[in-house]
Every structure is written in structure tokens, then in C-alpha cells.
Amino acid sequence: MYFGKIRKFLEIAIDDYVLNLSHVLFKETDEYQTLKNAATRSALTSSIRWLWLVGVSCSSFILIQRQVLNLEHFQPSSDLFGVSIDYTVGLFLGFLIACALASRFSWPHQMLAKLHIKTLAFGFFLLGCYWAMILTMIEGNEQILFGMSLFLMLIFSSLAGLYVSTLCLYSFIVPITVLPLLIKYLFFEPFQFFVMMGVVMTLFLVETGRRMLKHWFIQAIRQEYTNQTYAAALDQIAHSDPLTQIPNRRQFDDRINKLIALAPLANTPPTVILIDVDYFKKYNDRYGHLVGDECLIRVAQALTHAVRNASGDLVARYGGEEFVVVLSDVTLGVAQDVAVRIQNEINRLAIPHADSDIADHVTISQGIAQWEKDESVESLLTRADKALYLSKEQGRNRFNLAEPAP
Incomplete structure (x- = not known):
């Protein structure tokens, strides 16, 4: 009965359920x-x-305790400890x-960054063996x-340094203890029960402390991941068009200014x-705004499909039924080829438009302008808009090149 209560207490004290790790609904993605x-890491x-700081502090503590406090009168109790503690600790301090x-x-730092966790654990095990040897020498004296x-x-x-990795922590602790x-x-000496109980209680405190620290560590990582996810979502909302899910005017402005x-x-x-x-406008009046929204979504998808898959290129919704394409590091000839692909892609959709004056399906008009030296973004867009207006005046469903900047 009493042993059952003790076992239950240990389960409650150590179990992660008390730390609410399993009560938090959290999806652990690859990110x-x-x-x-x-x-x-x-x-x-x-x-x-x-x-390293602990090693320097403890080594200095040992040397001060033995030299400054004049405790050299302690002699080893066995030939097993004939090796000088001062010599061993001094070598280790020099190594540090x-x-x-x-x-x-x-x-x-580059070498440590490439080491596997198991390799690090082996290194901590060797360090633990060294301190186990020092402890044995001290007790032998x-x-x-x-x-x-x-x-x-x-x-x-x-515990304070290695709680993030159970393997590394116990690779260091087990040699020191055992x-x-x-x-x-x-x-x-013969077996002493109270000494073993002290060791067991110490390990119990270490394990419970490790779980609590690891819980706080995991919670901090989850909070950081949540913050990053929310920040990415807000950035996506701020720079994407909610209807077509392509970049919006703000992201276009950022891209063209950088280019x-x-x-x-x-x-x-x-x-x-x-x-x-x-x-x-006639399309919306004829088919309704919901169908008009679907039309804009399909047009945005066609534009994205037609434009090159280059890092500097961008398709964005400019506003209303207007879109804008940014092409980086291209000649006007290549830009015209892209405009032809865009026009063909839209015509291939063949979205019915009974009220169009030029075709029985949805069409587009385009204006192309290339940036000139010392030209502002406003001037560039004004020239592109004039070329677009010219395409509309000439009958739509076509593109025109902008006039050179004045």
C-alpha cells in the first residue's frame, strides 16, 4: 500500500503530463x-x-584548497591513488x-557545428570520466x-547546461555518480545505505529539474515558432491580394523599387x-460580382503561368481589374514575347464574355515600359499606363510599347 503511494507520487512528480506538455494542442511541423x-544545438x-567555465572554476578551487589552504598533509589511503591530484588537475586546467x-x-566553432549529438554525448562522457577520477582521488585522500x-x-x-539533451546530460552524470x-x-568500504539514498535523491532532483527546464525550453521554442508563423501570416496578408492570392500593390512597390x-x-x-x-465592368454587370471574382482569379493564374520563372519577376494585382507584371533583367524583345504568351494564355482560357465589343470571351490589353536611367517609379508607371491606354484606343486585346521618357 505504501509502496503504491510512493510509486504514484514519483509518477506524478516526474511525468510530463503534470507539466502540461500533452495538454497543449500543437502541431509539430517540419519547420x-x-x-x-x-x-x-x-x-x-x-x-x-x-x-568550460565550470571546469576552470572547479580546477582552480581544487588547487586553491590543496595549496593555499595547506591541505597537502592528506595522504592517499591506497597505492591506487598514487597519482598526484595537483598534477592531474594542473594538466586539465592547462588543457582548458x-x-x-x-x-x-x-x-x-565550425568543427563543433558539424558534430552529431551522439558525438557530443561521447565527449561529455569522457569529461565525466575525468571528473569521476578526480572525485575518486579526493575521496581516497x-x-x-x-x-x-x-x-x-x-x-x-x-543540469543547468545540458538539460536540453537527456543523452548528453546523463553521459556526463553517470560516470561522475557510478x-x-x-x-x-x-x-x-562496505555498502552504506544512506549514501546510496543520497545519490538516488540527488538523481531524482536532477531528473525532475531536467524535465521542468526542458518543459520551459520546449514552451519557449513553441512560442518562438508560433510568433514566426503569425509574423509570416501577417506578412502574407500584408503583401498578398486576398482574392487572387498573388502579390498585391504593396509587394509590387517593394519589388520595383529594389530592382x-x-x-x-x-x-x-x-x-x-x-x-x-x-x-x-460590363462583365460584372452581365454575370454578377461573384462570377467576376472567379474571372479575376483565373486571369491571375494564367498570368502567373505565362510569366517566366525568374527570381526577379513578379505578377501582382494592381487594383480592380488591373494587373502588373515586373520583369527583371530582360530586353524589350523578351518583354514582348512575355506579353504575347500572356495574351495567348488569356485567350486560351476562353472565359465567355457576351457583352464584349471585340470578342466572345474575356480579353486583355497591355502596356509595356522599360525603366530608363534616373527615371522615377511614378514616371515608369505613367508611361506604361499611356501605352495601355493606347492599346485600348486601338481596339483592345493587344499590347503597345511605351514612348521614351521625356
């Missing part, structure tokens, strides 16, 4: 896993610096200083209280094609 892995990289000097170069203090410092320092006890009971700023470095300047759906 979230990427963010989580990157954050875990970044935390482990920071923990290496933290454990050498690591600090090497960290000023870029190659150690009958400095039990000092050894216990050092043990607790190492255990809880590793090896000194094994050597102690194999060579020196004009980079135009002196490009082979050819950017070009815009201003597009208007012919007799769209």
Missing part, C-alpha cells in the same frame, strides 16, 4: 522540428562554454586554457566533505507590363 533542432554550444586560446579561431561538495557542484552545473561509488565499495535600386548593376533595366481586363 518546428528544424527550429527546435537549431535551438537545441545552439543551447549545447553554449553549454560547452558553460562547462589551450581550448580557450583555440576558440579565438573559426575552425573550432579522505576529503569526503570536499568531494561531496565538488560532486554536487558538477551535477547541478551540468565510478566513484564502484571504486569506493570495491576497494575500501530600380539595383538597375545600375544589372545587364538590362527592369520592365513593367500593365494589364487591364477588357470591358470588365
Whole structure:
């Protein structure tokens, strides 16, 4: 009965359900896993610096305790500990200083960034074995209280630095905990129950602490991912047309301004094609606004399909039934080829338009203008709009090139 209550208490104290990890509805996407892995690796990289500081502090503490406080009168209780603690700790402290000097170069950081988690865990295991050897030497010199203090410092320092990875944490903790006890009971003292209980309680506190810290870490990653998702969604809303789901006027303005700023470095300047759906008001009056919206969606899809798949190109809704295409680093000849493809793509849709004065289906008119040196965006669009207006005057369902800038 009592053992059942104790088991239940341990389950409640350790189980992640108490930490509400399973109560939060959260979809772990590939993007979230990427963010989580990157954050875990970044935390482990920071923990290496933290454990370096712990190593320097503990090594200095040992040397000060033995040299400054004149505790050299303690002699090893067995030939097993004939190796000098001062010599071993001094070598390790020199190694840590050498690591600090090497960290000023870029190659150690590049090497650490490429290491697998299991490789890092093996490194922490070796570090744990070293500290286990030091603890064994200290206890062999009958400095039990000092050894216990050092043990607790190492255990809880590793918890603070390695809680993000259970494998790395216990790769460091297990040697520190197990090896000194094994050597102690194999060579020196019989089994002591209260010592084992102290170790078990320490590990219990470490595990519960690890779960709590890991919970807060996961919650922080989830919050960061949620914030990034919301920010991306807001950016999508701010830069996309809600009807056609293509870029809106704001994103067009950003793109054309960037292309004009980079135009002196490009082979050819950017070009815009201003597009208007012919007799769209009559289309709305005849078929209704819902069908008109569907027409605009299909036109936007056709424009996107017709335009080149180049990084600088963009199809955007300019407003109402007007669209605009931005072409980067193209000649006027290539721009005209794109305009022909656009016109053919719209004609291929063959969207019925009974009230059109030029065809029985939806058509478009286009105006093409290429940026000229020192020309403003407003001037470029004005020239494209004049070319579009000329296409309408000439009978629509065609395109025209803009006149040179005055």
C-alpha cells in the first residue's frame, strides 16, 4: 500500500503530463522540428562554454584548497591513488586554457557545428570520466566533505547546461555518480545505505529539474515558432491580394523599387507590363460580382503561368481589374514575347464574355515600359499606363510599347 503511494507520487512528480506538455494542442511541423533542432544545438554550444567555465572554476578551487589552504598533509589511503591530484588537475586546467586560446579561431566553432549529438554525448562522457577520477582521488585522500561538495557542484552545473539533451546530460552524470561509488565499495568500504539514498535523491532532483527546464525550453521554442508563423501570416496578408492570392500593390512597390535600386548593376533595366481586363465592368454587370471574382482569379493564374520563372519577376494585382507584371533583367524583345504568351494564355482560357465589343470571351490589353536611367517609379508607371491606354484606343486585346521618357 505504501509502496503504491510512493510509486504514484514519483509518477506524478516526474511525468510530463503534470507539466502540461500533452495538454497543449500543437502541431509539430517540419519547420518546428528544424527550429527546435537549431535551438537545441545552439543551447549545447553554449553549454560547452558553460562547462568550460565550470571546469576552470572547479580546477582552480581544487588547487586553491590543496595549496593555499595547506591541505597537502592528506595522504592517499591506497597505492591506487598514487597519482598526484595537483598534477592531474594542473594538466586539465592547462588543457582548458589551450581550448580557450583555440576558440579565438573559426575552425573550432565550425568543427563543433558539424558534430552529431551522439558525438557530443561521447565527449561529455569522457569529461565525466575525468571528473569521476578526480572525485575518486579526493575521496581516497579522505576529503569526503570536499568531494561531496565538488560532486554536487558538477551535477547541478551540468543540469543547468545540458538539460536540453537527456543523452548528453546523463553521459556526463553517470560516470561522475557510478565510478566513484564502484571504486569506493570495491576497494575500501562496505555498502552504506544512506549514501546510496543520497545519490538516488540527488538523481531524482536532477531528473525532475531536467524535465521542468526542458518543459520551459520546449514552451519557449513553441512560442518562438508560433510568433514566426503569425509574423509570416501577417506578412502574407500584408503583401498578398486576398482574392487572387498573388502579390498585391504593396509587394509590387517593394519589388520595383529594389530592382530600380539595383538597375545600375544589372545587364538590362527592369520592365513593367500593365494589364487591364477588357470591358470588365460590363462583365460584372452581365454575370454578377461573384462570377467576376472567379474571372479575376483565373486571369491571375494564367498570368502567373505565362510569366517566366525568374527570381526577379513578379505578377501582382494592381487594383480592380488591373494587373502588373515586373520583369527583371530582360530586353524589350523578351518583354514582348512575355506579353504575347500572356495574351495567348488569356485567350486560351476562353472565359465567355457576351457583352464584349471585340470578342466572345474575356480579353486583355497591355502596356509595356522599360525603366530608363534616373527615371522615377511614378514616371515608369505613367508611361506604361499611356501605352495601355493606347492599346485600348486601338481596339483592345493587344499590347503597345511605351514612348521614351521625356
